[in-house]
Amino acid sequence: MMTDLLSVVSEAERKSFPTLSQLSENDVDSVWSNVSSFVERQMTLQKGVYIAGLGSFTFSQQKLDVGNKFVLIQRPIFLLSEKLSQSHGLKQVKPLSAAGDVPLVQLNFTALSVESPFERHVVEGCVRETLLVLLRAVAAGRSVLFTFHAIGELLFCQSKVKMKFYHDFVTALDGSGKLLLALSNRPGTSNSVLFERSSITGTSNTIILPRISSEQGGKDWGEEALAQVQTDSDRKEKNRESLGTPQSRSRHTLHPAKVNGISLTDDLEPRPPAETNTDRSTVSILPLEGAALKEGKVKRGDSHLDMPCVNHNRAGQELCYLCMQRAQRNIPHYLAEERLTEQQEEERVLQFNEQRRDQYYLQREQADRLEIRENNQKVAAFNLAVSEAMKAKKVARSSHFHGSYIFRGRPLTPPRVHKQRGYMQDLRAQAEWRKGQVSQTQQDQELIDLLQQVQLAQEIALQKSQQLHLRQKNTSCYKKALDTQVEYQGSGLPARLPDSDGPVFGQLDCTPAGLSEQKQRAEKVYQEQLTTANNKRKELLLNRSTKQKNEREMLNRNRKELINDHINRFEKLRNLRASLEDTWRRSADLKRHRDREEKEFIKSGSSLLIDQCEQYRRCYQCKRKTENCGETNIWKESHYIPGSRLMV
Known part of the structure; x- marks a missing residue:
């Protein structure tokens, strides 16, 4: 993964x-x-x-x-x-x-x-x-x-x-x-x-x-470079121990600080090969034992342990006494020669691989040429055998019997006039036969057309005769019907004659009983019409009052909603103004607080912690005081519990 x-x-x-x-x-x-x-x-x-x-x-x-x-x-x-x-x-x-x-x-x-x-x-x-x-x-x-x-x-x-x-x-x-x-x-x-x-x-x-x-999952490139440098330092240390004089083991040795990583800086742009010879990047290897110092010098150095060294100020890169002594005793280890050797070895390997690849290609090409040559030889042998067979076949005398002969005195060829005459007669007979066939076909077609016209005329005459017969039949039937009507016709309506001398209708209406009945009927109709009009007027007034009541309730409801809306809007504006006033107040308090801190900062001068640290010098490498000669920074009265992160 x-x-x-x-x-x-x-x-x-x-x-x-x-x-x-x-x-x-x-x-x-x-x-x-x-x-x-x-x-x-x-x-x-x-x-x-x-x-x-x-x-x-x-x-x-x-x-x-x-x-x-x-x-x-x-x-x-x-x-x-x-x-x-x-x-x-x-x-x-x-x-x-x-x-x-x-x-x-x-x-x-x-x-x-x-x-x-x-x-x-x-x-x-x-x-x-x-x-x-x-x-x-x-x-x-x-x-x-x-x-x-x-x-x-x-x-x-x-x-x-x-x-x-x-x-x-x-x-x-x-x-x-x-x-x-x-x-x-x-x-x-x-x-x-x-x-x-x-x-x-x-x-x-x-x-x-x-x-x-990476070949090792738990190591990064920095650790691999550190391991390589440590391997080189161990090899140099072994060579130094085998060639050097025996050292004194009686006094306590000064162990160097542990190195957490080595950074080999390279430019992002590729360097030309000429610059690799002049650029020599060095890695300082600290000796494990101080054999170069004599016991007398160490004793004289004990009197100056509490005094800072005044000869190693480096403008921000000061070293303590111990780190300065280590830097003076360090032996530079140049990597340019090893890099050149590695480059030569890589070039040799690449050249060897190219030679092997060229040799492989050469062998393959020779094999292909040999195969092509063998195929050409087979094709040439086959062609040679075929050509020899064809030559032998041509040279050999055939034993087959030929079915045709060539006569020395061949008779004369007959003239073509007789055959042409026969051809002309045949063509003329074919043309006459074709002409007769065409004329016969035209005559048959004309006869068929004539028969069709005659049949069509007969059908038209038959239809006309049928229509005339049907018309005569209808006329006779209509005539018989009219004769029957005339025969059975009656005498008709009698003449108008007057049957009375006076009025016939309304004679009984002028009596007192009739008149009183008419009057009562008229009064009843009047009363019913008056009642109906009163009922309609009452219904109209009731509907109008109901409508006015509904409209009055709707107006009251709208008025209440409008008042509530005004109240809510006023409350929102008041809350918004209160929140803005609160925000402005807090912003003003923060600004006053910042102004007060700035004034206090200006009044305090350069009494900050970082400014105070600049007054004291410390080692650029181990970050201790410059008069350090190997003291530990762990308190003597503290007790360290193994396996924990606390010191008691």
Whole structure:
């Protein structure tokens, strides 16, 4: 699992990286190798690639003045994401502007999943979580070396970002031959060329992405460097003991302070080979026994133990008496020769590997040539056998009997006139037969058309006769009906004659009984109409009063709600004013408190603890007083309990 890769996050935060926790280092390296191949392929096609959360690979065009003309140079560049740069305060030194005509494509996770044995969501999760780990490491202030296979190395160091492209990649993209010269030896820029894989000396604060692997999981690069230095010091100490004189063991020896780590600083830019001979980085190795001091000198030194040394002031790097004596007795150990030896050994191994590879290729090429030669020999032998067989077949006399003969005196060929006459007669007979067939077909068609016309005329005449017969039948039937009506017609209505001399209707209405009945009926109708009108008037008044009552209640309710709204608004304004007054009061109190502290600070002068510590000098190495000669800083009256963190 990616325990080294997830070492920059805590145990509680590892649940947010589900994909990396299930993949191995080789799987992550394979995914990012595919990403690098995709970027290289797109840049070969003159296209830029944008990686979300990191930045974009694109090109920058620039005109190079070579004297009598200008050469257009198109160089690959890496532009850091603006969001990443602003959120973490990263800076890209002298970033070049990207060309406007270069298309920019997104990272295609589907194509990456096709090239790898993982699904698309696994590839996308691996890329996204690796970039999250990168952001965590950058936010923690650690140096990060992000390697893109066959492209270059992206370095994050001290809030600065720099992309170093490989020599082979730049050469593959170069079309003018001037790009390598323009990118080489460019310190202080955001993009440069790297002629070989960088071998930056790692520290405990440096991680390499996307693959962070080490042979020993519990040791970092700083511990490995310390172990190497300790091994060299032990070897030198053994040589010194075997060559030196026997030392005195009677007096107490001074043991040096324990070293927690050794930092071998290297420049971020690759150094040329000429500078490695003059630059000699030294590591001081302290002897375990002070054999160089004589007993008399030690006795004279005892009288000056309580007095500070006045000859080792270093302008802020003062050393105590003990550290000064150790520094004077230290033997410098130069690593330049060992580095040169290691480089020569590496070059020898590389040369030996190249020779073996060349020898293997030579043997393979010889084997291929030998195989091709054997195949050519077989083909030549087969062709030779075939040609000899064909020659033998041609030379051999055939024993077969031929069915045709060539006569010496052949008879004359008959003229073609007779055959042409026969052909002409046949053609004429065929033309006459075809003409007769066409005329017969036309006659048959005309006869059929004539028969159809005759049949159609007969059908039309039959329909006309049927219609005439039906009309005559209807006329006769109508005539019979009229005759029957005339025959059975009656005499008709009698003439109008008057049947009375006076009025017939209303004779009984003018009697007293009838008149009284009519009067009573009229009074009843009047009473009913009056009652109905009164009822309608009462109902209308009741409806109007009910409506007025409802409207009155609604107005009262609206008035109460309006009063409540005014009250609530007034309370809110009063509470807001009270809170603002409280905030202003607290702000004024804080300001007065700060002003009072500032006045007290000004009145106190330079009596701060850090200013007071500057009055006392201490050792730059062991942080003790300058007159220290090996005293312990643990109180004698204290008692240390083993296995605990307390002193009683």
